[in-house]
Amino acid sequence: MALTLEQFNSAPAAQALQWLDGLYEHSPWIVERVLPQRPFVSLAQLKAALAQVVRESSADAQLDLIRAHPELAGKAMVSQSLTAESTNEQGKAGLTDCSPAEFARIQQLNSDYNARFGFPFILAVRGARGLGLTRQEIIDTFERRVHNHPDFERAEALRNIHRIAEIRLNDKFGVEPVQGNEVWDWHEKLSQHSDPGYAEKGQLTVTYLTDAHRACAQRLAQGMRDCGFDDVAIDAVGNVVGRYHAATPGARSLLTGSHYDTVRNGGKYDGRLGIYVPMACVKALAQAQRRLPFGIEVVGFAEEEGQRYKATFLGSGALIGDFKPAWLEQKDADGVTMREAMQHAGLCVDDIPKLQRDPQAYLGFVEVHIEQGPVLNELDLPLGVVTSINGSLRYLGEVIGTASHAGTTPMDRRRDAATAVAELALYVEKRAAQDADSVGTVGQLQVPNGSINVVPGRCQFSLDLRAPVDAQRDALARDVLAELAALCERRGLRYTLEETLRASAAPSDPALQQRWEAAVQAQGVPVFRLPSGAGHDAMKLHEVMPQAMLFVRGQNSGISHNPLESTTNDDMQLAVQTFSHVLNQIANDQP
């Protein structure tokens, strides 16, 4: 018989401690310290409390916790002295079936890792649905992580320990994240479609209106029908639109969704999570034959990433009437115009203007999205409420000095373009850090044809500046540009600078943001607010209706636009529950 939360909440401490024995490897003190906080409203709250205990413990205690873990396929496995939990996990990951070469490789990595960090490599080898990582994925991850900085790797070890504890906790409570698992499976299935050239390499790439993209639309549409949507269609720009009707005809709808196209060699969750989470909610409503006083319109936006054509936000842009006919003549890398691609896909270009929505027909727009950043991951928080989608400015620039002999040009007679850009990059770093939630990045940096013995005469760079409100962004840009001018003047250099992008900030609608916050709180998860540094479809809808977003934690430091992008079935489950809670809140408040 599985343990229930009620039992755990009401049992004597010793009993509760014993039930959770082995949750953290050889470290009962962690559970011990959360017991006074009982009762917990949810396992999510218990998990957050456990993580908090570890966060607040000393660095030595954290290190001891890490060191309490066995090596992967290490001596303890060979001598069968693992804990029952570790035996189960390492066995399920197939580590007991290693080939001699795999075993030798893992031993070498164990040795290198321990020599470098002074603690064993820890990886949650069981993943969603207990299926876990393959041996090759484990070895790949190991080889990647052995190069990390010790500080990062210590934090990553603790995160994996919490993930291991989460899976063990689910086992103890007999809990399966059923909706999270289903959402996980949907992502897996959709990720089987990839553009030619990438599919062969096992990489995920779905760009606008390719065969893979059209297959995704088809699969999404069928998925919506299977969930019980009343009305599903692929529209004139390729958006997949599913409507779940309100209890009464003519009621307004809540608009939600995200994009299903991807960057090249991207992740499985970027965009798609925002389609599948509300689909899981609608599925539950339909199964319960329940109608809300408002409709739900879920849109899988056809295009957001700007990979095939220069224009971006083709899907969400069409819904707000911002689809410029001139875009139809843009060509992809093979010279195929967007118009030709749309005709090839059977889309009726003439119908695009009809896609524009009447904002009065909607309660607003909400969007779930994987964070694509490290914040939630580092704070051990599964969910975050978005306060604003940052406004951004981008520039491409070049500083021009005088190339000269590195040996013969005294330090006080140089016109070094690279040290000038270095000074700019450090200024950007310092200045952005002074604001709350501003970011500034020099992502491109190069001395063209630089030589080891030549003082750089030219240095090219990019600037990416973002802030939650436009005034803050503009003040940041003003200071950075003034610094560039001043340092070039002081150093006797000239520069060029071209603004390549200017996007306005999209602050969340306070009422909708409050819905997310209340829903997160209801899960027992601490409410954490953060801006979105990346752009999202919600930015476009923001122009015509209130909007607010929910972020879901990404694994691997929140890496995105990368095959390592990942989240967990447990976090997906929380996202579904949170979205459902928002639907219920709005339903309760409707007349």
Add this chain to the structure above:
Amino acid sequence: MALTLEQFNSAPAAQALQWLDGLYEHSPWIVERVLPQRPFVSLAQLKAALAQVVRESSADAQLDLIRAHPELAGKAMVSQSLTAESTNEQGKAGLTDCSPAEFARIQQLNSDYNARFGFPFILAVRGARGLGLTRQEIIDTFERRVHNHPDFERAEALRNIHRIAEIRLNDKFGVEPVQGNEVWDWHEKLSQHSDPGYAEKGQLTVTYLTDAHRACAQRLAQGMRDCGFDDVAIDAVGNVVGRYHAATPGARSLLTGSHYDTVRNGGKYDGRLGIYVPMACVKALAQAQRRLPFGIEVVGFAEEEGQRYKATFLGSGALIGDFKPAWLEQKDADGVTMREAMQHAGLCVDDIPKLQRDPQAYLGFVEVHIEQGPVLNELDLPLGVVTSINGSLRYLGEVIGTASHAGTTPMDRRRDAATAVAELALYVEKRAAQDADSVGTVGQLQVPNGSINVVPGRCQFSLDLRAPVDAQRDALARDVLAELAALCERRGLRYTLEETLRASAAPSDPALQQRWEAAVQAQGVPVFRLPSGAGHDAMKLHEVMPQAMLFVRGQNSGISHNPLESTTNDDMQLAVQTFSHVLNQIANDQP
């Protein structure tokens, strides 16, 4: 009748001023201020004093001087209101014969230049032997200079004004730099030989043992014979060796020379000046049928630049017994081994060990070289005495952080490899400047595959550190490497660093350096000491005998390894006189 220095020195001030009327365009105050310094021992001293007056005058006075000059092919030329001197100069440069297109282009440049800088473009259009620049060269220079920084361009205008004054002064005194002109002509003739692929583009490239290289050796050898050397030969590595015998057999010799190979698309003077200056001195001795108590051995070194093969200093290395047989198997870009190239050129590889000199047979090694740096040019000094050839250390490195989304990664959670290298580059700049004569350069800098919206996960860079003595160089390197380690530790990054070159410093022999100083002083030129940041053949000879070098000012901020590398017939004349003075000094001191 031309003016003599004696007349000028002894004339009443008003008379002297009148004689030099028009030397500086509409600016008699410059001559006026040097008159109290009479008598001058040489025109070079007078020129230095004039330049010094301008250097010490206010920025406003300097600007007035610049603005007193007419535009090139400007309104004043068209309306025939130029000074007599300017009319002569612009006419000789062919500016009065511009095509309509050339004229229009120059007018546009005049307008752009004036708008940017607030003063007219000034260029000494008459060059060596009064032949001057072609119209196309004038337009090219104009187009290049219009992009310079205003500070630099103001200084460059003043330098051109001094060069114009120098040529006018020579006219007034009826002085021709006869030996300087001959040395100039020799360089011009030698530069007609260039490797295939470069010759067609009018570029100068002479790499080891190509047809052009062998033609240069032949021409140098014949030139030495024409000068009256007693014994001229091309040795087993392709060095051209000319000996001018001492008055008595068995006397020791002074060794001198430099290399005649070039970098790709290089300048005409790098290396070759150090062969031709002593050749001009020997020519004068031979014409006077004069023998010194020591022999003079001038070597045109076959190879110094390391362009065709990886090994460098093949010529001077052979003279000190540092020619490694393994080098013979190195291959050029076409797969031709050095051994094959030498056989093809008729060189006897087996004789290379015989080239090693007995240091006891020599008084030492002196080398004249174009500065290849901006120092003398900026200080308005034609000559400089080298204190040491700097020791150097080179490294290639990479900082590895974590690539992450530029929008979603907060400033305090980044592991930005590029800002780390930026910090290093600024540290190198600051630390090197703290030493006298140290230099430090990050010449290569790039974020591989950098994206505008990605925090750099990797950044590659080079380091070039040099100082006049090895201990100073090593202290610099120690500090820079410690800073790299410290900042990576602080920023949570790792790095790789590979040392690619370590060359010892070669301080000048005090006695030989003193010879150069006395000889420079004898020309009436201020003695200025500086280290050599670049490597030279003298570094190799340093290993076995005393050595000291003389630098000759380079035009165009001392640019080198570039077709813009240049010097003047007047500076060459001073170099010949200075070298002759050294020969006479040593002769006078010999028993």
